[in-house]
Amino acid sequence: MFSVPKDITTRVFATVPESLRIRDRQSGWTFGKGHGLHSFLEGPSFDRAGNLFVVDIPYGRILKVSPEGQFSVVAEYDGWPNGLKIHKDGRIFIADHLKGLLVLDPTTGKVEVLVERVRREGLKGVNDLIFARNGDLYFTDQGQTGMQDASGRVYRLGTDGNIDCLIDTVPSPNGLALSPDEKLLYVAVTRANQVWRLPLHPDGTTSKVGVFLNLSGGLAGPDGLAVDQEGNLAVAHAGFGTAWVFSKLGEPMFRLRSVAGLATTNLAYGGPENRHIYITESDTGTILEAEVPTPGLPLFSHQ
Numbered sequence: 542m543f544s545v546p547k548d549i550t551t552r553v554f555a556t557v558p559e560s561l562r563i564r565d566r567q568s569g570w571t572f573g574k575g576h577g578l579h580s581f582l583e584g585p586s587f588d589r590a591g592n593l594f595v596v597d598i599p600y601g602r603i604l605k606v607s608p609e610g611q612f613s614v615v616a617e618y619d620g621w622p623n624g625l626k627i628h629k630d631g632r633i634f635i636a637d638h639l640k641g642l643l644v645l646d647p648t649t650g651k652v653e654v655l656v657e658r659v660r661r662e663g664l665k666g667v668n669d670l671i672f673a674r675n676g677d678l679y680f681t682d683q684g685q686t687g688m689q690d691a692s693g694r695v696y697r698l699g700t701d702g703n704i705d706c707l708i709d710t711v712p713s714p715n716g717l718a719l720s721p722d723e724k725l726l727y728v729a730v731t732r733a734n735q736v737w738r739l740p741l742h743p744d745g746t747t748s749k750v751g752v753f754l755n756l757s758g759g760l761a762g763p764d765g766l767a768v769d770q771e772g773n774l775a776v777a778h779a780g781f782g783t784a785w786v787f788s789k790l791g792e793p794m795f796r797l798r799s800v801a802g803l804a805t806t807n808l809a810y811g812g813p814e815n816r817h818i819y820i821t822e823s824d825t826g827t828i829l830e831a832e833v834p835t836p837g838l839p840l841f842s843h844q
Contacts, residue, residue: 546785546793549831551800554819555593555610557582557826568599570621570638582821582828583765584625584636584669585809586840593811593828594633594647595821596622603633603645606828616650624669624680624716624807626840636680638666642698659696659704669729669765669807671717672840676700679707679726681714687732688712695728697745707739707747716807718766718774720789721838727753727774731762736776754791759783765807767818769835775818777808784808784820786833801827810837 562579571578582604584596593606594615603616603625615633620643624636633645634655641657641664658664665684672678678698686693693711698704713732719725726739726747736754739747753774756763760780767775772789782799799805802824809819815836820829 543793546796549795549797549833551784551797551820551829551831553800553827554830555606555612555828557597557604558612561604561612561614562826563600566600568621570599580826581823582826583623583807583823585765585807585819585821585828586625586627586633587809587811588627588631588647591811593809593819594625594627595828596625596635598623598638603635605647610828615647616645616652618652620652623667626670626672628672634670634672634678636667636670638668638684641667642670642678642680656698656704659706665693668714669716671719673719673723679717679719681711681717681728683714683731686711686713695726695739699745705745708750711737713762715762715764716766716777718768720768721770721772727766727768729763729766729776731764731779734759734762736763736766736774754787756785760803764805765809765821767808767810768838769810769833770838771835773835775808775810775837777805777820779804779806781805782822784818784831786818795833797829797831797833799829801825801829805829815839 581598591608601620620640621638635643642655668681668683670680682694691712693714694709695707715731716729718727728737734756738753764779765777776785782803784797786795801822804823
């Protein structure tokens with residue numbers, strides 16, 4: 542149906558050092574993941590100084606990677622952090638599968654709960670999040686949903702503190718991205734191997750939700766998402782060792798091939814002129830890097 546996308550080979554930017562790999566304990570998060578996880582990186586996000594923050598899900602760690610590729614531990618707590626975004630005031634917001642939405646002070650390492658339930662109902666397992674320019678925070682509540690249970694949810698936390706559910710019929714909602722004009726919210730639907738598009742109306746609702754992409758193959762599905770300045774969508778295809786860049790019309794443009802493992806779980810734009818894509822490869826504890834033609838869209842955290 543389409544021309545073969547241009548191949549771009551990634552390179553290794555940084556790897557979790559042996560001193561930070563966990564070898565002596567087992568996490569409850571590893572259900573379905575096998576045993577012996579030394580780490581599982583996700584949620585890449587850059588601060589204004591060019592440091593890359595990532596989460597280590599099974600061991601409740603927030604890690605910082607310097608522009609030179611050096612790792613350090615910012616915080617460690619009893620949780621399962623999955624997604625991460627940095628507010629413009631410097632606070633780090635965390636989507637934690639076990640505890641809900643959290644806020645981390647990067648200077649002290651203190652972690653506080655922001656949202657642990659909605660209208661007295663517990664969350665299934667929060668997965669990812671993204672800020673809009675007006676400060677609204679969108680987040681996915683995935684839990685163990687999938688094709689057997691299409692009850693995953695996408696929420697919006699307004700700056701006034703109100704929480705609204707945009708949709709509650711998603712089989713495994715995962716990564717999020719906003720179009721440049723913020724009229725569309727893209728949602729990675731991992732177990733369906735799809736990316737959905739949610740039109741965002743002025744009154745805060747959505748309707749006529751549709752499938753933007755149907756992916757094929759892999760051992761999981763689309764995970765993390767990011768958008769560039771032209772509205773093209775970058776997709777981390779977990780279990781396929783690939784990140785794709787699709788045009789705003791859904792045409793495949795680039796394939797970024799992992800030089801490490803297949804667990805390409807999430808990605809973020811950063812580096813010189815914001816024209817590099819950084820990809821977490823979770824099986825090997827590696828962060829991959831590739832240069833692309835179009836700069837990434839600056840997130841709310843950078844404005």
